Amino acid sequence: MPRTEDVPAEGRGAMAEGMQRQMAGLAGPAFAAQQRQYMRTIGMVDMGKADDAAQLTARSDPAAVERYIGAVLAQDLRPRLPSITAPVLVLAPYFAPDLAEGGITALEKVAYYRELMTGTKRLEVAPVDNARHFAMIDQPRAFNEALRQFLKTL
Template sequence: MIARLFIAVTLAASAPALAADAPPPAAQANRFAATLVPAERFEIGAVQVERHGKGGRPLILIPGLASGSWVWQGTARQFLGEHTVYIVTLPGFDGRAPVSGKQMEAAQRALAQLIDTRKLVKPVLVGHSLGGVLALSLAAQRPQAIGGVVSIDGLPVFPGAEDLSPRQREQMAQQMARRMAPADQRAFAAQQQDYMRGTGVVDMARADELARLSARSDPGAVLQYMAETFAMDLRPALPKITAPVLLIAPYFEADASQHELSAETKKAYYAALIEAAPKAEVVTVAPARHFAMIDQPEQVNDAIRRFLKTL
């Protein structure tokens, strides 16, 4: 039942809005826009990288769907004093042009290239949502190169799709992409606002500000990333991960109680999906929706800090 619930909620929250419902452009400053000045900004493969701080174990922060470096501003501020922090922006997101071919594969190659060219020793990958999926995938592909993985609401298989066959997941991914395709950029902006208000964060003012930032992404690339992620199942590869894994599960009772879903039930569900990873732990953050680092930055940063101390 819980699997069906997750997929139903996701589809409902992601349904396209009418163009007429799109919010008007905002002239005021956006408090979540990227304001940290990086020590260095450069391109690696298909991604843009911003480096902050120096020394310590390297951290690579990977945003989720339609997000840019702005989503990690608070996290970077907390850790740049003790770590070298690399924030990546994936192609197709936050005003960057998409790449041809498979988006996820291009992102994985770029992350591997970042580690190799900068000679990063056992970096910790911190990913949100789709970024968490990329982190888990790279840790399975290159287990000796990764020191740890923190995934914020990014699972090895799309919740609700774990019992589907690969062909069924692929077919459903294409159906989802067709259903969600916005008519134009204005409709995409409305879609992002609906998503942020329904699933993204608890506070509606924050939701609207974040939606204005995520609307800067390319709609076609967003759909392609979604379809590719939905079709993936990393569970068979999880035993290859030798690094510790921390999975952060956000929980918001006002949403979950409608479906009689407790924090313990959700945590157990996440633990079941990640259990094949040899050193995996699940931590609940509440009250928080999908962007847990926006809703509960202190809880998320504390969880990351505790995890880093165990490495």
């Protein structure tokens, strides 16, 4: 999980429990509002698409989402990256206004993702401009082109 790389192994469980506590009890309208907020700030650039996706994700079981987030935060899979033998494509979506708030550039975000994947033998990191987490929805043409270019290298 990006931005957790500096959390030591013993702190990951506490971080996961904290996030689970934060999400505990979210149901109905509160869970729907949380999903809408996520999609609008992290998920997608287009607010209409973000709201459409939030309506779908709000139908998820909040307890299952809570468990999933806890499980993801508790893990650090980076030590196992060197065992990956297949070629790997990581897309680095960026949305300029978000990056400006964080004080980083698009190139720095690509470098960050590359560093997170250190040890991956056959790694390609491709930027996707004007996109957030769901780059395939924000920029389907750019997403498909990055995938197409990666597949050509195989």
